[in-house]
Amino acid sequence: xxxxxxxxxxxxxxxxxxxxxxxxxxxxxxxxxxxxxxxxxxxxxxxxxxxxxxxxxxxxxxxxxxxxxxxxxxxxxxxxxxxxxxxxxxxxxxxxxxxxxxxxxxxxxxxxxxxxxxxxxxxxxxxxxxxxxxxxxxxxxxxxxxxxxxxxxxxxxxxxxxxxxxxxxxxxxxxxxxxxxxxx
Numbered sequence: 284x285x286x287x288x289x290x291x292x293x294x295x296x297x298x299x300x301x302x303x304x305x306x307x308x309x310x311x312x313x314x315x316x317x318x319x320x321x322x323x324x325x326x327x328x329x330x331x332x333x334x335x336x337x338x339x340x341x342x343x344x345x346x347x348x349x350x351x352x353x354x355x356x357x358x359x360x361x362x363x364x365x366x367x368x369x370x371x372x373x374x375x376x377x378x379x380x381x382x383x384x385x386x387x388x389x390x391x392x393x394x395x396x397x398x399x400x401x402x403x404x405x406x407x408x409x410x411x412x413x414x415x416x417x418x419x420x421x422x423x424x425x426x427x428x429x430x431x432x433x434x435x436x437x438x439x440x441x442x443x444x445x446x447x448x449x450x451x452x453x454x455x456x457x458x459x460x461x462x463x464x465x466x467x
Contacts, residue, residue, distance in 0.1 A: 292411075292433070311420045327355075365396060365405070372390070
């Protein structure tokens with residue numbers, strides 16, 4: 284596990300990113316923000332994945348998906364695990380000077396429900412989403428870090444490299460057993 288002082292994908296410590304002020308999304312960011320809400324509330328539409336470039340990358344503590352088709356399967360797999368999710372907290376954050384304006388930072392809490400009719404969540408996850416976009420306002424890199432803490436990768440030495448290979452394997456296995464169709 285990364286140190287609490289390790290810098291996350293935004294280049295900030297968890298404390299620094301948690302303390303950023305909320306802001307309203309820019310007009311060109313609104314479609315991305317809507318798509319992210321659809322993904323994390325387990326209600327993706329066909330058009331939801333239009334927020335990504337064809338070769339976008341998604342990295343979270345569980346997996347690393349390369350390409351929009353693989354990202355799509357990860358979020359469809361999430362819906363199959365948790366047929367219901369709610370976003371009790373969703374804040375678009377002000378970028379500090381060190382973070383490019385083309386990057387969207389989001390602090391969110393997601394309540395996941397294994398049983399859709401349940402009144403209490405199975406699990407609540409807080410995360411920092413770092414969404415790097417291109418000139419066409421499409422997401423090229425989507426990083427999710429639980430509790431705003433750095434997600435390990437091969438850049439973190441041998442154990443990070445092993446963890447990165449495990450994440451890629453997890454995505455490949457998920458893709459083998461997950462439908463490509465959005466659940467109704």
